[in-house]
Amino acid sequence: MNKLTLGIILLDMVILGGAGLIYFKVKNKNKPKDPRSFDIFYFEDDNFCLNSPVRKWSCRKEDIECIKFSCKKVRLGNYRGFGEIVRKDTDAVQKIMFDGSVYSKKIKLITNEKDIKNAIKFCIDILTKNGIRCEYED
Structure with a gap:
């Protein structure tokens, strides 16, 4: 593999990771905080x-x-x-x-x-x- 291909793959991984992190932060922000959420x-x-x-x-x-x-x-x-x-x-x-x-x-x-x-x-x-x-x- 040449350096350009490796750079593109690395950039895609960073973009997907950032998008996933933003998605989970936004999703969990609107979740109601239930005091019993950790109770079984x-x-x-x-x-x-x-x-x-x-x-x-x-x-x-x-x-x-x-x-x-x-x-x-x-x-x-x-x-x-x-x-x-x-x-x-x-x-x-x-x-x-x-x-x-x-x-x-x-x-x-x-x-x-x-x-x-x-x-x-x-x-x-x-x-x-x-x-x-x-x-x-x-």
């Missing part, structure tokens, strides 16, 4: 609700037998937290996955084991205060 669950009246933009899920607090938490190393030193919501009236289990942003309340691209354990402890504290039994598998 919330309580509404007597219901336990998952805070998922993909699929809305809720059930009564009394219908939950327990929530089982665990953490696993997923790749390159990055950890994820996992939860299973076990209900009393059915064998079906609702699964959840989260990262350290639950605890830190800011976007985390890489979550270490300590951050995940803090997030799990934070979730367990909230759930037990609301009368939901929790288990942690280390």
